[in-house]
Amino acid sequence: MPTAILSVHDKTGIIEFAKSLADLGWTLLASGGTAKLLRDNNINVTEVADYTKSPEILGGRVKTLHPAIHGGLLARPTDADHQQLLDLGWDYIDLVAVNLYPFEQTIAKPNVTYANAIENIDIGGVTLIRAAAKNHERVTLVCDPADYTHVLEVLRKGDVPSPMRKHLAIKGFASTAHYDTAIHAYLKQAKS
Numbered sequence: 001m002p003t004a005i006l007s008v009h010d011k012t013g014i015i016e017f018a019k020s021l022a023d024l025g026w027t028l029l030a031s032g033g034t035a036k037l038l039r040d041n042n043i044n045v046t047e048v049a050d051y052t053k054s055p056e057i058l059g060g061r062v063k064t065l066h067p068a069i070h071g072g073l074l075a076r077p078t079d080a081d082h083q084q085l086l087d088l089g090w091d092y093i094d095l096v097a098v099n100l101y102p103f104e105q106t107i108a109k110p111n112v113t114y115a116n117a118i119e120n121i122d123i124g125g126v127t128l129i130r131a132a133a134k135n136h137e138r139v140t141l142v143c144d145p146a147d148y149t150h151v152l153e154v155l156r157k158g159d160v161p162s163p164m165r166k167h168l169a170i171k172g173f174a175s176t177a178h179y180d181t182a183i184h185a186y187l188k189q190a191k192s
Contacts, residue, residue, distance in 0.1 A: 003072070004095035005048070006038070007031040007064055007128060009102060010145060015041050017097060017148040024155055029093070031063045031124075032056055064124040069093065073131040077138050095140040096132040097148070100125045100175070104182050114190055121183055129172040136169035137162065143172045 004026050008014050011034070018028055018038050028045040030038055035047040049055050052066040072093035075081040085091055101122040106112055132141035140160045142151050147168065154160050160168075 001025055001027050002094040003027040003029060003091060004097065005029040005031075005064070005069065005073075005093050005128070006034050006045075006097045007048070007125060008034050008097060008099045008145075009122075009125070010099045011037060013145045013148045014038075014097065015043070017142075017145075017152065018043050018045070020152045021095075021155075024152075026095070029069075064128055070127070070131050073128070073139055074135050075138075076135070093139065095142065095151075096128050097142045098125050098128045098132075099143055099145065100129075100179055103179065103186075107182075107186050117186060117190065122179070126176050126179065129176050133169035133172040136165040140165050141168045141172045143168075143175050147171075 002025070004018075004021050006014060006018055006028060007030065014034065015037065018030075019041070022028060022043055028038065028043065029048055029051050030045045031048045035045050038045040048064055048066075048069065052068040054066055054068075056063045068088070068090045071085055071088070072090055073096065075085050075092055082092065101120045103117070103120045103122070106120040107117050129141060129143050132139045140151065142148060151160065151168075154164060
């Protein structure tokens with residue numbers, strides 16, 4: 001049974017996407033707020049903290065940064081990698097749906113404080129994007145809610161083909177490059 005991890009700040013379309021994945025037989029993992037939203041909509045989901053056996057810490061700053069998650073994403077499709085995951089009580093993670101804290105929207109607000117801007121720099125989400133995109137030969141990355149419908153259409157017919165996974169990986173790296181550029185520009189001119 002394939003596994004997806006869902007960790008989204010922008011919840012647009014995530015309920016329908018998650019329900020459709022569940023209907024297709026996927027196991028769903030999700031971080032705090034996303035997991036709560038899915039449970040509230042009667043979608044079977046395992047919270048990341050329950051899967052990793054490690055609670056969210058530092059007021060939610062650390063949720064998905066765990067070897068169970070990133071091992072599941074970065075493992076190659078080899079017997080050795082898969083067996084190592086299984087020996088640790090984990091498995092492959094095959095799809096990531098993630099989007100980032102709204103850094104640019106935050107800094108565009110009048111009178112935004114430096115501390116608030118810094119708090120809206122996403123770490124775990126960027127790491128999920130990069131891990132999934134790096135391993136796009138096996139993992140499907142969905143970092144734009146506009147792609148949910150198309151990805152589901154393809155999954156209903158079978159697996160996501162390699163060229164599409166590569167396209168989604170490129171989109172992921174473009175999104176993190178843009179995100180980092182915005183942070184860089186802000187920090188260069190901001191007074192802490």
